[in-house]
Amino acid sequence: MKMSVSQAMVECLKAENVKVVFGYPGAAICPFYDALLDAENDIRQVLVRQEANGGHAANGYARISGKPAVCIATSGPGATNLITAIATAYADSVPIVCITGQVNTDQIGSDVFQEADITGAAEPFVKHSYLLKEPDDLARVFKEAFYIAGTGRPGPVLIDIPMDVQKAEIDFEYPDKCEIRSYKPTTKGNYLQVKRVLGALETAEKPLICIGGGVFASNAQEEITRLAELMQIPVITTMMGISVFPNDNPLFCGMIGTHGIKRANKAVNECDVLFLVGARVGDRAVKTPLALEKTTKILHIDIDPAEIGKNIGADYPLVGDAKIVLGQMLELAKPMKHDDWIEHLKGLEGAKAPIEAPAGTVNPKVFIDRLAAKMPDNTNIVADVGQNQIWTCNGYKFRKGGRLLTSGGMGTMGYSVPAAIGAKLADESRPTVAVCGDGAFQMSFMELATAVQFGVDIKVVVMTNNRLGMVRELQTNGYHDRQTNVFLDGSPDFIKLAEAYGIPAVRACDDGSMDKAIDMLANHKGICLAEVVVDKDMPTL
Amino acid sequence: MKHTISVLVENHSGVLSRISGLFSRRGFNIESLAVGPTHDPAVSRITIVADGDEHTVEQIEKQLNKLIEVIKVKTFGRDEYLARELMIVKVSATANKRSEIMTIADVTGAKVMDITLTTMTLELCDTYAHLCRFEEVIEPYGIIEMVRTGTIAIEKGAETFNAKK
Ligand SMILES: Cc1ncc(C[n+]2csc(CCOP(=O)(O)OP(=O)(O)O)c2C)c(N)n1
Ligand SMILES: [Mg+2]
Numbered sequence: 253m254k255m256s257v258s259q260a261m262v263e264c265l266k267a268e269n270v271k272v273v274f275g276y277p278g279a280a281i282c283p284f285y286d287a288l289l290d291a292e293n294d295i296r297q298v299l300v301r302q303e304a305n306g307g308h309a310a311n312g313y314a315r316i317s318g319k320p321a322v323c324i325a326t327s328g329p330g331a332t333n334l335i336t337a338i339a340t341a342y343a344d345s346v347p348i349v350c351i352t353g354q355v356n357t358d359q360i361g362s363d364v365f366q367e368a369d370i371t372g373a374a375e376p377f378v379k380h381s382y383l384l385k386e387p388d389d390l391a392r393v394f395k396e397a398f399y400i401a402g403t404g405r406p407g408p409v410l411i412d413i414p415m416d417v418q419k420a421e422i423d424f425e426y427p428d429k430c431e432i433r434s435y436k437p438t439t440k441g442n443y444l445q446v447k448r449v450l451g452a453l454e455t456a457e458k459p460l461i462c463i464g465g466g467v468f469a470s471n472a473q474e475e476i477t478r479l480a481e482l483m484q485i486p487v488i489t490t491m492m493g494i495s496v497f498p499n500d501n502p503l504f505c506g507m508i509g510t511h512g513i514k515r516a517n518k519a520v521n522e523c524d525v526l527f528l529v530g531a532r533v534g535d536r537a538v539k540t541p542l543a544l545e546k547t548t549k550i551l552h553i554d555i556d557p558a559e560i561g562k563n564i565g566a567d568y569p570l571v572g573d574a575k576i577v578l579g580q581m582l583e584l585a586k587p588m589k590h591d592d593w594i595e596h597l598k599g600l601e602g603a604k605a606p607i608e609a610p611a612g613t614v615n616p617k618v619f620i621d622r623l624a625a626k627m628p629d630n631t632n633i634v635a636d637v638g639q640n641q642i643w644t645c646n647g648y649k650f651r652k653g654g655r656l657l658t659s660g661g662m663g664t665m666g667y668s669v670p671a672a673i674g675a676k677l678a679d680e681s682r683p684t685v686a687v688c689g690d691g692a693f694q695m696s697f698m699e700l701a702t703a704v705q706f707g708v709d710i711k712v713v714v715m716t717n718n719r720l721g722m723v724r725e726l727q728t729n730g731y732h733d734r735q736t737n738v739f740l741d742g743s744p745d746f747i748k749l750a751e752a753y754g755i756p757a758v759r760a761c762d763d764g765s766m767d768k769a770i771d772m773l774a775n776h777k778g779i780c781l782a783e784v785v786v787d788k789d790m791p792t793l
Numbered sequence: 794m795k796h797t798i799s800v801l802v803e804n805h806s807g808v809l810s811r812i813s814g815l816f817s818r819r820g821f822n823i824e825s826l827a828v829g830p831t832h833d834p835a836v837s838r839i840t841i842v843a844d845g846d847e848h849t850v851e852q853i854e855k856q857l858n859k860l861i862e863v864i865k866v867k868t869f870g871r872d873e874y875l876a877r878e879l880m881i882v883k884v885s886a887t888a889n890k891r892s893e894i895m896t897i898a899d900v901t902g903a904k905v906m907d908i909t910l911t912t913m914t915l916e917l918c919d920t921y922a923h924l925c926r927f928e929e930v931i932e933p934y935g936i937i938e939m940v941r942t943g944t945i946a947i948e949k950g951a952e953t954f955n956a957k958k
Contacts, residue, residue, distance in 0.1 A: 375811060376818050380861040383807070400861060433957060434803065434864040558855035561848070 253424050257387050257417055258287035260424040261351070264394035265295055267426045270322050272296045272313060272677050274306040276333075278326025280353030280366060283418035285324075298677070298706050301698035303330050305670035307337020309699075310348040312674030315657050316632065316682070318471060320347040320401040320409075321674065327353045328366030331412070332373065336664060338408045339377040343661025344492060345469055347406035349397050354414040357385055371412050379407030387420035395430045404437030405556040406469055437555060441572035446580045449527075449551045449568045454586070456525035456549070458593045459485045462508065465492025465660065466530015466554060467574050475578035476529060477501070483588045485527070486597055488516040490537045492660040493530070495633075495650040505597055509537040511642040511792060515600040520544065528552045530574045533563040534661065553577050603646050604793055613787045614766050616640065616715055620647035620687075622766065623713075626774040628683055629653045632675045636668035636688030639721040639792045644687045646793075655682075666695030672710040673703055683711070685773060690716040690740055700753045703779050711773045712755075714746050717786040725792055750781040757781040795824060796850045797869045797876060797946050800839040801956045803862040804830065811860055812839065821845060821853050825878075825921075825943030836864065836956045840945045842921070864956045869946060876946040879918045880927070881906065885935040886913040894934060901927045912937060920944075 255263070261284055265273070273295055277285045288297055300306040306323040313321035325334045331352040341348045354360065355367045371381045380400050382393045393411060401409040453459050461480055467473060473496050480487050480503050487497045488505045497504055506513030508520055520526065520538065526548050533541055541564035544550075552559075552566035553574055560569040570577060609615040620643055627633075629651040635644040635658040650656065657675060659667040672686035688696070693714045703710055717724075720738040727735050750757035760769040760782055769782035802808045809828055816823050824842040831838045843853055850868055857866045886894050887910070894913055898905060901923070907914035917927050921944050928939070948954055 371807070372810070375814050432861065435861050556859070558852065558859055562852060562855075 254421060255424050256283070256287065257390050257413070257420050257422055258283040260390050260422060261394070261413075261418070262287045262291045262295070263424060264391065264426060265322065266291065268320070268394070268398045270295060272298060273322045273324055274298045274300050274309040274313070274674065275324025276300060276303050276306055276326065276330055278330045278353065278366070280327035280355060280415050281324060281330070281351075282353075283415060284351070284353065284413070296677075298673070298702060300670065300702050303333035304337045304666070305696060305699050305702070307334050307348065307350065308340065308664075308667050308670035309674035311337065311341050311344075311346045311667075312634065312657055312671030313678040314347050314674075315468070316655070316675045316678035320349050320398050320406075321678075322349050322351065324351045325353070326366070327355055327370075328368045331370035332368050335374055335377065338374050338410065340659050340662045340664040340667060341408040342377040342379070344465060344659065345406050346408070347401040348408045349401050350408060350410045352410065352412045353418070354383070354412045356416040357414045358416075360414065371410060374410050377408065378410050379405075381410040382412065384411060384413045384417055387417050387422045390422060391424060391426050392430065395427050396432060399430050400432070400435065404435070438557075438571045439555070439573040439576050441553070441570050441577035441580050443580070445568065445570050446577060447584065449553075449570050450581050450584055452525055452549055452551055452568055453483060453485070453527060454588065457590075458523045459483070459525045459527065459590065460519050460523035461485050461487045461527045461529060462520070462531050463487060463489040463493035463496045463529055464531025465490065467493060467496045469530065470555065470574040472530075472575035472578050473497075475575055475582060479578055479582055479585060482582070482585055484590050484594065486519060486590070486594055488519055490531050490534070490660070491645055491658060494645055495654050495656040498652045499649045500651060503594065506602065507645055510539065511536070511646070513603050513646060515597060515602050518600050519597055523548060525549045525551065528554075529578070530554060532559045535563075538564065609790070610787050612761050613785045614760050614762065616643040616784060616786050616790065617647045619760065619766055619770070619784050620644055621649070623685070623770050623773065624648045624650075626770050627685065630682050631655075632657060632672070632682050632684040634658065634668045634672040634675060634684065634686045636686070636692040637663045637665045637722075638689045638692060639717070639725065639790070640687055640689040640715040642792045643715075665692040668692065669696040669699045669710070669712060670702075672712075673699060673708050676708050676710050680709070684709075685711040685713060687713040687715070689721060690714060690718060690743055690746070691720045693746070694740070694743065697749065700750070700755060700779075704753055704755065709778050711779070712781040713773070713784060714781065715784045715786050716743070716746065717788045717790065718743065719788050721786075721788070721790070722792065724788070746781070746783045755779050755781050757783065759783045759785065761785040794844070794846065796843050796845065797874060797944060798841045798843060798850075798853065799867045799869065799946060799954060800841065800857055801831070801864040801954070802837050802839060803864065804835055804837045805862055808837070808862045809839070811862065812857070815856055815860065816843075819852070819856060821849065825941075827943035827945050829945070833956065840943070842944050865954065867954055869948065874946045874948050876920055876944050877918055878921050878924055878944045879916065879942045880924045881914065881916050881940050882928070882931060882936055883912055883914045883938040884931055885911060885937055887911055890934055894931070897930055901930070903927060
C-alpha cells in the first residue's frame with residue numbers, strides 16, 4: 253500500500269501490537285508525531301517531561317509486559333537525553349525500541365542545527381542500531397528492530413530516521429517474519445550438557461541456585477521454583493533476580509553481594525556446587541569470582557554465550573533460554589533432599605534487625621516491612637538507587653506474583669518514578685509503588701506531571717534523609733567521614749510539592765503517621781505520595 | 794600471545810566502527826586490522842591480529858559474535874593459515890647507496906617501485922615477521938616514510954571460511 257514513511261512507522265507499531273509510546277517531540281520527529289495523531293485510538297502517546305524518562309518508562313513497560321516497548325525523541329538534544337536510558341536498559345537487558353528523528357539525509361555530517369550522531373554516540377549501549385537512509389528499508393528495519401530487541405538476550409535497539417525519510421512515500425507491506433543470517437540465538441540447551449549439569453546438581457552435597465535477571469527475561473519463574481523445590485536446593489538471588497522466588501519459601505536465602513544478606517553471601521562461599529541461572533556475576537554481586545571458581549563447581553546457564561566464562565569460569569557452561577533449559581532439566585530431575593544444608597543456612601545470620609530510629613524519623617526497614625505486609629501480592633515495587641534501594645531490596649518480602657524493578661546494572665538515579673509509570677501502564681491491574689531517595693526524586697519529580705496528566709495511578713514513596721545517603725555513607729566509611737557535596741539543603745517541602753501537582757500526600761515521621769502513610773499507599777485510588785523521614789546517619793545494612 | 798582472527802561481516806556502512814569501538818571499549822589490543830571485500834559483494838572480510846591470553850581471545854570471539862552484523866568469526870590456530878602483509882617504504886638513497894639497497898631488496902624479495910635522486914621506494918609483500926626483519930635491515934639507510942596494510946590471512950588447504958547465503 254502507498255503511504256508516507258511516517259504512516260508506515262505507525263503501521264509497524266500497530267503490527268507489533270504496541271499500545272503505548274513514551275516520548276517527547278521536536279522538529280525532526282514531527283512527521284512521525286503527525287502520523288501518530290491519526291492513531292490515537294490504537295496507540296496511547298504519553299508525553300514525558302524529559303527524554304531519559306521516556307526511556308525509563310519504556311523500560312518499566314517492557315519489563316512488566318515482557319515485550320519490547322517504544323520511546324521516541326527528536327534529533328540532537330532529544331536523542332542525547334535518551335542515552336542514559338538506553339545505557340540503563342542495556343545494562344539490565346531490557347528490550348526497548350528507541351525511535352529518534354534525525355536531520356535531513358543531505359545535511360547529515362555538516363553540523364546543522366540539532367544534529368547529533370546518535371547511532372554513533374549510543375553504539376556502546378545498544379544491542380543494535382539503524383540509521384535509516386533508504387525509505388524502502390523501513391518495514392524490514394522495524395521488523396528486525398523488534399525481533400532483535402525482544403529475542404536472545406534482550407536489549408535496546410535504536411532507529412534513527414532523518415526527517416526527509418519520514419516524509420518520503422513508499423509502498424508499504426509489513427513482513428511477517430524476519431531472517432537475519434548472522435543472528436540466531438541458541439534457545440534450547442544441548443541435551444548432553446543438560447544431563448551433565450543435572451548430574452552435577454544431583455551429586456552435590458551443598459548445592460545452591462543463584463537466580464539473576466535472566467530468569468525474568470525468559471519468564472522462567474515457575475520453572476526455577478519447581479526445580480528448586482523438587483531438588484530441595486536453597487536459592488539466592490542477585491539484585492536483578494529479586495522477586496523471582498517467593499521470599500516466604502523456606503528455600504529462600506536472600507540477595508547476595510556488596511549490599512546483600514550475610515546468609516546469602518555465606519551460602520555462596522560454603523556451597524560445593526553453584527548453579528547460576530541468568531546471572532552474570534557482576535562485581536557488585538560476587539566480589540572475588542576468581543577465588544570462588546577455584547573452590548566451587550560452577551554451573552552456568554545463560555542465553556548470551558559471552559556471559560559464560562566472562563566474569564567467572566564455568567565448569568559446566570550451558571547456553572540457552574532459561575525457561576527452555578530448565579524445562580529440559582525438569583523432565584529428567586528427581587526429588588532430592590538437603591535437609592542438613594538447608595537447616596545450616598537457616599541458622600546463619602540473616603538481615604540485620606532494624607535499629608531504633610531517632611524521634612521525628614522512621615526506620616526505613618520497618619516502613620518497607622509494613623508496606624509489604626499491606627500491599628497485594630501482585631504489587632510492582634520500583635526501587636530507585638541508593639540506600640532506599642537497598643532497604644527496599646533486602647526488606648520487602650515479595651510473595652508469588654510480586655515484582656521488583658530497579659536499575660541494577662547501571663544504578664541510574666531517577667529511574668523509579670518514570671519506570672513506575674511505564675510498569676503501571678503495562679498492566680493497570682498491578683499496584684505500582686516507586687520508592688526513591690530525596691536526591692533521585694529531585695532528578696525525576698517532573699514526571700509527577702506525566703502521571704497526573706495521563707491518570708497513571710502510581711504510588712510514590714520518597715525517603716528523605718536530606719542527604720545523598722549512599723554516598724554519605726561511603727564517605728563516612730571510606731573517607732574518614734569527610735562528608736562533602738552530599739547535603740540536600742534547599743530541597744522543597746515534598747508534601748507541598750505533591751500538593752502543587754494536586755497529589756495527596758502524607759509525611760511519615762513516627763509510628764502513627766507511618767501507618768497512615770501505608771494505609772494511603774495501599775488503599776487510596778489514584779496517585780499519591782508518602783514522604784518517609786529517615787535519619788541522616790541510618791546505615792544501609 | 795598474538796592471535797589472527799578472521800571476521801566475516803555484512804557489507805554495511807558503520808560495521809567497521811562497531812568493531813573498532815568494541816575493541817577499544819573492552820580493552821582488547823589490536824595489532825592490526827585489515828578490511829576488504831570478498832567474492833560475495835554483500836560480505837566483507839576483516840582480519841584482526843590481536844594480543845591477549847586464551848581468555849581474552851575467547852571473549853573477543855564471543856563479543857564479536859554478539860554484533861548483529863558479524864556473520865562468522867574464526868581464530869586461526871598456529872600454522873593453520875597463510876598470512877600476508879604489504880609494506881611500502883621510502884628510504885633515503887643517494888647514488889652511492891643504491892646498489893646496497895638493491896641487494897637487500899633482492900635477498901628479501903622486495904621490489905623497487907620508484908626512484909629519485911635522493912630516495913628509493915620499495916614494496917614488500919610477505920609475513921608480518923619477514924616485514925619486520927626487512928625493516929630492520931633497511932632502517933640504517935634512513936626510513937623517510939613507511940606504510941603497512943596489516944595482515945590478511947586465509948586458511949591452508951581446501952577448507953573454506955565463507956558466509957552462507
Ligand atoms: C545519575 C546518578 N548520579 C550519581 C549516582 C551516584 N549515587 C549513587 S547513590 C547516590 C545517592 C542517592 O541519594 P538519594 O537519592 O537521596 O538516596 P539515598 O541514598 O539517600 O537513599 C548517588 C549520588 C548515581 N547512582 N546515579
Ligand atoms: Mg537521600
